[in-house]
Amino acid sequence: MRPPAAPGPLTDPAYRRLQSAATVARLANEMFVVGVVLLVLERGGSTWLAGAAVAAFTLPSVVTGPFLGAWPDRRGRATLPLAADQAVGMAAARSYAYVGDSTMVAT
Numbered sequence: 001m002r003p004p005a006a007p008g009p010l011t012d013p014a015y016r017r018l019q020s021a022a023t024v025a026r027l028a029n030e031m032f033v034v035g036v037v038l039l040v041l042e043r044g045g046s047t048w049l050a051g052a053a054v055a056a057f058t059l060p061s062v063v064t065g066p067f068l069g070a071w072p073d074r075r076g077r078a079t080l081p082l083a084a085d086q087a088v089g090m091a092a093a094r095s096y097a098y099v100g101d102s103t104m105v106a107t
Contacts, residue, residue: 032057033057037050037054
């Protein structure tokens with residue numbers, strides 16, 4: 001007779017919420033690339049320009065990924081969310097200042 005199996009991670013409600021949030025975040029990140037391609041093609045750009053836009057989105061993470069992956073291990077994971085939040089806020093402010101009130105914004 002076998003002993004009863006240990007409960008799996010799917011029985012933990014906190015794990016299910018984490019998995020759901022991670023799935024939605026990953027889906028949003030992957031769909032961003034599709035949206036960029038469609039936006040470039042809709043605005044009259046070529047497929048070459050669409051590929052260049054996707055490369056511009058992808059290459060920074062390829063180059064900085066190994067360094068930023070080791071950073072939380074050295075600095076501690078508590079400071080990472082705050083630093084990431086500040087970086088995203090600065091990037092959003094800069095992109096809004098760049099785009100401003102142009103025709104790129106959907107109406």
